[in-house]
Amino acid sequence: MWRFIDTGVGDAVWNMALDEALLNTFEENDLPILRLYRWKPSLSLGRFSDVSKSVDLDKMKQQNLSCVRRMTGGGILVHGQDISYSLILPRESLAANGVKDNYRTLCGFLINLYKKLGLNANYAGEEQLKSKTSDICLAGTEKYDIVINGQKIGGNAQRYTSKTLFQQGSIPIKIDKPLFEPVFLEDSGLKNAVTLEQLESLVTYRQLTQLIIEAFCKTFDINIVSHSLSLTEEQKVEELITQKYGKESWNLYGK
Numbered sequence: 001m002w003r004f005i006d007t008g009v010g011d012a013v014w015n016m017a018l019d020e021a022l023l024n025t026f027e028e029n030d031l032p033i034l035r036l037y038r039w040k041p042s043l044s045l046g047r048f049s050d051v052s053k054s055v056d057l058d059k060m061k062q063q064n065l066s067c068v069r070r071m072t073g074g075g076i077l078v079h080g081q082d083i084s085y086s087l088i089l090p091r092e093s094l095a096a097n098g099v100k101d102n103y104r105t106l107c108g109f110l111i112n113l114y115k116k117l118g119l120n121a122n123y124a125g126e127e128q129l130k131s132k133t134s135d136i137c138l139a140g141t142e143k144y145d146i147v148i149n150g151q152k153i154g155g156n157a158q159r160y161t162s163k164t165l166f167q168q169g170s171i172p173i174k175i176d177k178p179l180f181e182p183v184f185l186e187d188s189g190l191k192n193a194v195t196l197e198q199l200e201s202l203v204t205y206r207q208l209t210q211l212i213i214e215a216f217c218k219t220f221d222i223n224i225v226s227h228s229l230s231l232t233e234e235q236k237v238e239e240l241i242t243q244k245y246g247k248e249s250w251n252l253y254g255k
Contacts, residue, residue, distance in 0.1 A: 003031040004224035006209065012042035012068035012079070014237065017245040018229075019086050020071050021236035023159070023166050032089035034216060034224060036209055041080035041179060043067040046135075046157065049076050051252050053185065054135045060183045069251045072168055074157030075137035078180045078190070082154070082172040083208055091165050099158065103144040106167050107156055110146055113171070113215035117201045119148050138189030151194040173197060173208065 007018065015037055022033055042065055045051055049069070054076055060067065087106060094102055104123065114121035124131075125143035127150060134140035137155040145152055156169035174197035177190045196203060203211070217224060229237075249255045 001031055002222050002224045003033045003227045004213070005033065005035040005227055005229065007035065007037045007229075009038040009040065011040050012044060012066045013241055013245045013251075015039060015084070016044065016068045016070055017237045017240040018233075019166070019168060020240055020245075021233050022086070023071075023088055023161070023164065025230075025233055025236055026088050026164055028090070028163065031225070032093070033087065034213075035086040035088075036212060037084050037086075038205065039079035039082065039084065041065055041176070042078075043180075043183070044077050044079060045069045045251070046074040046076065046137075047071060047159075047254065048073060049135055049254075051076075056183055056185055057252075063179055063183055065179070065183060067251055068245060069254055070157065070168070072157035072159045072166070074155060075135050075140055077137040077155050077170055078175060078188075079170065080176060080179075081174045081195075082170045083205060083212065084168060084170045085212065086166070086168040088164060088166050091160065091163055094165065099160075100144060102165065103156065103158070103167075107144060107146060107169070109212075109216045109219040110154075110156075110169070110171070112219050113212055114146070114148060114153070116211055116215055117196070117199075117203070119199055119201060121146055121148050121153070123147070124152070134187065134189065136184065136186065136189055138193040139187045140189070148194055148199060151192055152189070153194050171196075171208065171212065173203065173205070 111121050124145045124147050132141045154170045159166040172195040174195045
């Protein structure tokens with residue numbers, strides 16, 4: 001049994017503060033968590049992203065975009081017309097096969113989701129695609145990135161604590177490329193990345209949410225129970241916004 005939380009549309013700061021609040025308040029005997037959520041138009045930066053190298057901050061403001069730094073690694077990712085997910089589970093629930101194999105295991109539900117939509121999804125490594133590093137998520141390719149017809153779709157990133165594994169990722173319905181392209185100082189990857197709209201897989205947010213849940217439950221042979229946020233979790237979110245995610249020093253410089 002997993003705890004399921006659907007928090008709808010939130011701003012970037014609130015979304016990332018909530019992810020960390022859920023991780024920080026997760027106890028050993030708690031149900032694992034699947035959270036689904038959406039974003040107002042924004043950028044999320046990887047934990048170690050150098051925003052000055054990759055993003056024109058003046059252009060970002062002109063485009064009325066916000067940005068937030070995630071607690072996970074990975075590159076800079078655009079949001080606004082995607083559904084994101086977060087997973088929180090005990091590390092001991094996965095075989096001790098290393099970070100890369102854990103990606104393969106946990107991203108299995110995404111492969112099944114895309115196949116359920118009639119799309120030929122696979123891992124980049126199994127398509128023999130060359131690895132490419134970039135500080136921008138969609139411009140880089142790693143072994144267990146998901147590709148459809150050789151083109152990358154979405155992105156996923158992890159964070160480990162001593163007892164817990166946290167993974168988050170994005171499933172793009174479409175991307176407003178004219179909105180985001182001007183803010184990047186280097187290859188954004190947007191021209192080559194694909195979305196469900198481009199692949200003519202036309203689904204609403206509600207339909208996609210239901211398909212994600214179905215693929216997740218079937219892939220891992222689990223059931224979910226819907227929960228709202230607890231008072232403790234809500235209070236932790238506000239604390240993290242005040243102390244961390246609401247601060248430019250964190251979001252732009254990781255300090």
